[in-house]
Amino acid sequence: MSDPLSNVFSALADPTRRAILARLARGEASVTELARPFQMTGPGISKHLKVLERAGLIVRGRAAQWRPSRLRARPLKDAADWLDHYRHYWEESFDRLDEHLRKLQTKGKDGE
Amino acid sequence: MSSQDALAEFDTHALDITRIFDAPRSLVFGAFVDAKQALQWLGPRGFTMTHLDWDLRPGSAWRGCMRANDGRELWHGGVHREVTPERRLVFTFAFDLADGRRGPETLVTITFEDRGSKTLMRFHQSGFVTPRDAESYRAGWESEFDQLTRLLDRN
Numbered sequence: 368m369s370d371p372l373s374n375v376f377s378a379l380a381d382p383t384r385r386a387i388l389a390r391l392a393r394g395e396a397s398v399t400e401l402a403r404p405f406q407m408t409g410p411g412i413s414k415h416l417k418v419l420e421r422a423g424l425i426v427r428g429r430a431a432q433w434r435p436s437r438l439r440a441r442p443l444k445d446a447a448d449w450l451d452h453y454r455h456y457w458e459e460s461f462d463r464l465d466e467h468l469r470k471l472q473t474k475g476k477d478g479e
Numbered sequence: 480m481s482s483q484d485a486l487a488e489f490d491t492h493a494l495d496i497t498r499i500f501d502a503p504r505s506l507v508f509g510a511f512v513d514a515k516q517a518l519q520w521l522g523p524r525g526f527t528m529t530h531l532d533w534d535l536r537p538g539s540a541w542r543g544c545m546r547a548n549d550g551r552e553l554w555h556g557g558v559h560r561e562v563t564p565e566r567r568l569v570f571t572f573a574f575d576l577a578d579g580r581r582g583p584e585t586l587v588t589i590t591f592e593d594r595g596s597k598t599l600m601r602f603h604q605s606g607f608v609t610p611r612d613a614e615s616y617r618a619g620w621e622s623e624f625d626q627l628t629r630l631l632d633r634n
Contacts, residue, residue, distance in 0.1 A: 376583040453494055453585070453604060459523035461498050461602075464510055467520040468502040471510075 375442045378422035383407075384415050388438060391425060395435040493605040500598045504591050507598040508565040511589070521545075526553070535562045541570065557584075566591055572604065 378384055387401055402412045416436055419425045423442045428435045500507050510516045514533035522528045522545040529552070530544035542556035557571035568589045574582040585606035592599045 454496075456523050457494070457496055457602060457604070460521050461496065461600075463520040463522075463524075464507075465498075465500060467510060467516065468500055468506060471506060472502060 374422040375424065378418050378424055379443075381415070381418075384419055387412070387415055387419065387436075388424060388443070391436055391438040395428075395437045397433055397435055401436065493603060495604075496602040498600045498602070499594055500600060501596075502598060503596060504565050504593055504598045507600065508591055511568060512562070532556075535559050535568075537561055557587075560586075 379388075383405060386405070390396060390401060390404070398409050398412050398416070401416070402409055405412070416425065416427065419436075420427055423439060425436045425438055427437075510520065512533075512535050514531050517533055518528045518531050521531070521543070525548050526545040528543060529546050530542070532540070532542040534541065537559050540556060540558050542554070544552055544554045546552050554575040555573065556575075557573055559568075559570045561567060561569035568587075570587050571584055572587050573584045576582045583606065585604050588603045588605075590601045592601075
């Protein structure tokens with residue numbers, strides 16, 4: 368099985384799917400309702416919904432005709448947390464770079 | 480609303496860090512481009528960079544590995560896009576995921592400017608899809624966004 372987070376990221380990489388999520392943040396919706404603002408066909412939207420479902424970003428009702436999609440927030444939050452990892456990585460690297468540059472310059476002066 | 484407007488929502492987010500280093504630009508730039516130096520300062524505390532292939536010719540791939548205190552290794556890398564000596568570095572950056580595939584791709588741009596005898600560094604990393612943090616979004620989408628934020632906060 369592939370990593371859940373990479374599924375989330377590839378699902379979020381598409382602007383139509385992000386817009387679908389924005390619509391679902393307002394409440395559950397059927398395929399027809401989701402297709403309307405995008406001027407897309409039902410099957411086109413269904414393809415996107417399958418990707419979102421696989422990534423765990425939405426759940427879909429079981430009723431055959433009316434299969435409302437609903438947003439699941441947890442995977443989105445995990446994706447957002449990635450930003451914090453990078454911030455941590457760079458802020459601390461730059462602290463160390465600061466020390467490194469200080470040492471370099473002290474050494475330079477000693478050598479003179 | 481046109482589909483175009485709908486799609487403009489959920490921008491990718493970026494990380495911005497600005498620092499002034501008390502060293503001349505040539506020295507600061509050198510610390511970035513010299514792999515031996517970069518090995519010494521790159522990576523957060525609690526991690527040791529154990530490997531760094533860092534050939535700055537545009538188009539060449541770079542690869543790094545940092546080891547956590549618990550022995551866990553985190554591989555990461557990307558491709559150098561632009562190198563303007565002592566002024567600008569552009570490269571892609573992604574961490575490997577647990578299954579060995581590349582994680583979400585990001586783009587890093589670092590610029591260096593003189594500030595007297597010091598150096599102003601501007602760091603910009605973009606490509607994150609983080610709807611929770613997106614600051615600018617079009618009128619008409621505020622309510623959707625607020626609800627999404629509340630949903631995320633609740634979890």
